[in-house]
Amino acid sequence: MFESKLPFSVNTCSITSSPEKFVCINIECSEIKDQSFGCYECLIKKHKQIDQLHFEKIIEIPAFLSQIKQKSKQKNDILDKLIIDCDSKKKLVLQQIHELENFVNIDLLHQRLLQLFSTYLAKLQNEKDLIILAPDYSNQQHLKLLKFYHEDIEQYGKVITQSGIELQGEVDEILENYQIVSLQKFNKLKNQIEALKIQFNEQNQKFAQWEIQRERERQRESPFMQIVEQLKLPVIFVLSILLFLVIGHNLFYLNAQDFDSRLVLNQTQQEDLNINYTNQEYQTNYTKYTNQTSQANQTNQTSQTNQTNQDKQSKSQNTRNQQWLISEILENRRVEEFQNFTIIYDQSFNKTFTQDTYERIQKRVFWDKNDKLVCIGARENKNLRLIGCDLASEVFSITQDAYSARKSQNGEMYWYWVQSKSFGFSPNKNIALTNIDNEDLSSELRFSFGTSKNLEERRVGSQYGHKNTSQYNLVIYASKDNN
Ligand SMILES: [Zn+2]
Ligand SMILES: [Zn+2]
Numbered sequence: 145m146f147e148s149k150l151p152f153s154v155n156t157c158s159i160t161s162s163p164e165k166f167v168c169i170n171i172e173c174s175e176i177k178d179q180s181f182g183c184y185e186c187l188i189k190k191h192k193q194i195d196q197l198h199f200e201k202i203i204e205i206p207a208f209l210s211q212i213k214q215k216s217k218q219k220n221d222i223l224d225k226l227i228i229d230c231d232s233k234k235k236l237v238l239q240q241i242h243e244l245e246n247f248v249n250i251d252l253l254h255q256r257l258l259q260l261f262s263t264y265l266a267k268l269q270n271e272k273d274l275i276i277l278a279p280d281y282s283n284q285q286h287l288k289l290l291k292f293y294h295e296d297i298e299q300y301g302k303v304i305t306q307s308g309i310e311l312q313g314e315v316d317e318i319l320e321n322y323q324i325v326s327l328q329k330f331n332k333l334k335n336q337i338e339a340l341k342i343q344f345n346e347q348n349q350k351f352a353q354w355e356i357q358r359e360r361e362r363q364r365e366s367p368f369m370q371i372v373e374q375l376k377l378p379v380i381f382v383l384s385i386l387l388f389l390v391i392g393h394n395l396f397y398l399n400a401q402d403f404d405s406r407l408v409l410n411q412t413q414q415e416d417l418n419i420n421y422t423n424q425e426y427q428t429n430y431t432k433y434t435n436q437t438s439q440a441n442q443t444n445q446t447s448q449t450n451q452t453n454q455d456k457q458s459k460s461q462n463t464r465n466q467q468w469l470i471s472e473i474l475e476n477r478r479v480e481e482f483q484n485f486t487i488i489y490d491q492s493f494n495k496t497f498t499q500d501t502y503e504r505i506q507k508r509v510f511w512d513k514n515d516k517l518v519c520i521g522a523r524e525n526k527n528l529r530l531i532g533c534d535l536a537s538e539v540f541s542i543t544q545d546a547y548s549a550r551k552s553q554n555g556e557m558y559w560y561w562v563q564s565k566s567f568g569f570s571p572n573k574n575i576a577l578t579n580i581d582n583e584d585l586s587s588e589l590r591f592s593f594g595t596s597k598n599l600e601e602r603r604v605g606s607q608y609g610h611k612n613t614s615q616y617n618l619v620i621y622a623s624k625d626n627n
Pocket of ligand 2: 160183185187
């Protein structure tokens with residue numbers, strides 16, 4: 145028997161003469177030929193023999209193929225929709241990236257995205273190619289067709305759509321990275337601007353220092369100040385003599401007037417006059433004398449004047465002591481000699497000296513805008529092994545030349561502060577900053593301190609390196625008074 149309508153040729157069963165146009169759609173039956181295909185009677189008989197009573201699964205081949213055809217169409221529709229979606233997404237994304245600012249290589253990004261979309265589209269197309277829209281039945285194809293017949297289209301749709309979502313994720317990530325790259329470029333520009341700002345501020349600071357220096361010079365040059373300076377010493381000298389005479393006169397007067405008092409006084413006198421008076425002792429003793437004289441008021445006044453003079457004298461001596469330090473390189477001085485100074489910095493040589501350190505020190509020194517006397521150098525316990533002193537504007541001025549130090553305006557002393565290398569002082573103009581100063585290796589009067597983060601080299605006189613010099617502290621002192 146032959147039915148031309150069916151898309152396959154139908155044989156007649158040699159046993160029952162019925163058309164062999166039935167299949168069992170049970171998966172387990174598919175592997176055994178006479179259990180999966182044949183005429184209805186034979187299939188029923190076979191299934192009864194093996195006690196498989198799922199007769200509802202024995203169906204006509206046209207119904208079998210029709211079901212497969214329907215599912216194929218559903219799959220095809222799903223794939224078509226995904227291809228259209230993907231195509232329009234591709235166009236949209238590629239259009240968007242060309243509208244963005246051209247910070248990175250757009251073509252490269254374009255290529256990358258295009259490749260992603262193309263791979264996915266090819267995958268969808270491949271799936272489409274596997275679909276048999278007009279299936280034929282043949283016994284060899286049975287297993288394959290059975291798989292199509294049982295395929296869960298809903299699940300298939302989910303899986304294939306999921307891979308589309310993953311693609312979108314990848315595209316988003318690439319675009320995000322692209323924006324991060326743009327952001328990084330932006331930040332780099334921002335940092336460059338910050339650096340320029342810092343440079344600008346430094347220049348401003350230098351200018352301010354220069355003005356301070358100028359102001360100081362102007363004050364020095366004013367005729368009135370010159371006269372005051374010149375008169376200071378003689379006036380102090382005269383006042384000292386007066387003080388001496390007044391004490392002498394009072395003692396003499398007392399001796400003559402009161403003999404009993406004199407005995408007491410002689411004792412006190414000898415104790416006290418043999419040692420140097422401190423102001424307080426003098427005040428106490430002096431009050432004792434004057435209380436016993438009739439000239440109490442007059443001498444009290446003199447005593448006060450004298451005391452003030454003594455204060456002035458010691459103060460001016462201090463100032464002079466500090467002034468002689470300007471533009472001086474000193475070796476092996478006691479720390480006590482600098483007890484009138486403020487300690488601005490005192491840290492081990494091991495500690496890194498950064499730009500930040502420099503700025504903090506500057507703030508501490510110049511807080512009141514006075515150009516103080518500053519001493520900088522190496523301390524080992526109580527000994528200042530090597531120290532250089534000058535006005536702060538000289539010490540902290542940034543220089544550029546690695547082979548030439550800047551001469552101090554105040555004397556024969558040379559300073560340098562090359563930011564990427566080192567700072568320090570030298571007794572002459574010549575320096576050689578490979579990092580720290582390597583000029584005249586035997587010179588004991590050269591001090592050099594590395595400022596690069598990875599180059600913690602130091603020089604104290606003829607001592608070099610890091611390990612050899614780690615017993616020292618870097619110290620910076622500043623005078624308390626403005627000169
Ligand atoms: Zn079966
Ligand atoms: Zn049969």
